[in-house]
Each structure stands twice: as structure tokens, then as C-alpha cells.
Amino acid sequence: MYQRYIKRLLDFLLSLAAVIVLAIPMAIIAIWIKCDSPGPVFFKQRRVGQGKTHFNILKFRTMRGDTPHDVPTHLLKNPDSYITRSGAFLRKTSLDELPQIYNILVGQMSIIGPRPALYNQYDLIEARDKVHANDIRPGLTGLAQVNGRDELPIDVKAKYDGEYAAHLTFGMDCSIFFRSFTYVFQRRGVVEGGTGAMDASQKDTSSK
Numbered sequence: 001m002y003q004r005y006i007k008r009l010l011d012f013l014l015s016l017a018a019v020i021v022l023a024i025p026m027a028i029i030a031i032w033i034k035c036d037s038p039g040p041v042f043f044k045q046r047r048v049g050q051g052k053t054h055f056n057i058l059k060f061r062t063m064r065g066d067t068p069h070d071v072p073t074h075l076l077k078n079p080d081s082y083i084t085r086s087g088a089f090l091r092k093t094s095l096d097e098l099p100q101i102y103n104i105l106v107g108q109m110s111i112i113g114p115r116p117a118l119y120n121q122y123d124l125i126e127a128r129d130k131v132h133a134n135d136i137r138p139g140l141t142g143l144a145q146v147n148g149r150d151e152l153p154i155d156v157k158a159k160y161d162g163e164y165a166a167h168l169t170f171g172m173d174c175s176i177f178f179r180s181f182t183y184v185f186q187r188r189g190v191v192e193g194g195t196g197a198m199d200a201s202q203k204d205t206s207s208k
Contacts, residue, residue: 045118058102
């Protein structure tokens with residue numbers, strides 16, 4: 001009942017409220033991005049949604065316009081050189097993710113769920129298949145994000161995603177929602193251009 005009906009209703013109502021409340025702050029961020037570097041305000045990228053369908057995720061652009069598209073940050077040579085001044089702040093505070101409110105509003109994402117994989121992150125997609133994490137909507141934040149975020153290797157990340165898919169409840173969503181604020185404010189688990197000591201080769205943070 002909760003997963004099928006109530007969760008989607010809450011996603012719609014909360015994202016609609018967020019669009020209204022955050023309209024002015026997002027407009028200020030958009031102006032800052034335009035003044036900081038040439039290029040579009042928003043960055044679109046193909047991601048994997050529920051049932052392994054593809055959709056375009058929205059983010060505020062945080063990297064230069066000449067940054068290679070659809071390439072994870074850790075695969076770029078000297079990734080810090082591509083990040084703009086405004087982008088560095090937006091990425092550290094996760095404010096670059098705010099436009100995904102639209103993805104939630106139209107039903108492509110949920111507020112809570114596995115972070116959507118890049119369409120070409122085949123290892124992560126396969127790992128999530130084994131634990132049925134691709135059967136639910138991806139989210140703005142999720143169980144893996146509050147248990148290590150960028151520092152997690154793919155198998156551990158998929159394990160948390162599968163655990164969430166198997167035990168999806170209102171109580172779990174509330175817990176993840178509030179724990180996410182702690183991670184954002186303390187900037188915990190964020191690793192630019194690579195990962196932490198847990199696994200230096202597996203990170204799904206995308207360019208731009």
C-alpha cells in the first residue's frame with residue numbers, strides 16, 4: 001500500500017511544495033552559474049530508472065562546457081580542472097541536485113531510493129538486478145547515501161540498495177530523509193575525482 005500509492009503521492013506533494021518554496025533560491029543559483037562560466041544552467045544526463053528504463057536526470061551545471069559528457073568524474077584526467085567556482089560549492093553542498101525536484105514531480109524519481117546509475121554503469125546495474133533494486137524508482141537520496149555515499153564500492157552500494165528495496169517502509173524513508181541532512185551539512189562521504197579508501201575504482205559521481 002505505502003510503496004504503490006502513498007509514497008508516490010508524498011513524492012508529488014513534497015516536490016510540488018519544493019518547487020514553490022525553492023523557486024527564488026534556484027533562480028539565484030542559475031544566475032550565479034551563468035555569470036561564472038559560459039554554457040547552459042542545467043546539465044542533462046541519461047540515467048537508469050525504474051525497470052531499467054532510461055530518463056534524463058537534471059542537475060545544475062558544475063563543470064565547464066567542454067567537459068566530456070557521460071563520463072564519471074573519477075575517469076576524467078585532472079577532474080578538478082573542469083569544475084567551475086560555483087560548481088565546487090554546489091557539489092560540496094549537494095545543491096547541484098536541486099533540479100531533480102522536477103524528475104520527482106513527473107514520476108521519474110522518488111525522494112528516497114537508490115541513486116540512479118548512469119546508463120553505461122553496467123556493473124552497478126547488474127549488481128542491483130541481483131537484489132531487485134532496479135524494480136523501484138531511483139531517488140534523490142537513499143540508504144547507501146547515508147551509509148558512506150561516494151566511499152562505497154559497488155557491491156556494498158548495491159547491497160544497501162537491495163536492503164532498501166526489500167524493506168521499503170514509511171519509517172525507513174523518514175529515517176533516511178533526516179539522516180541525509182546530516183551527511184549534506186557535514187559533507188560526509190563526498191569524494192571528488194575518486195573514492196575513499198574503501199574502493200578507489202568505484203564511484204558513480206558524474207561529470208558536470
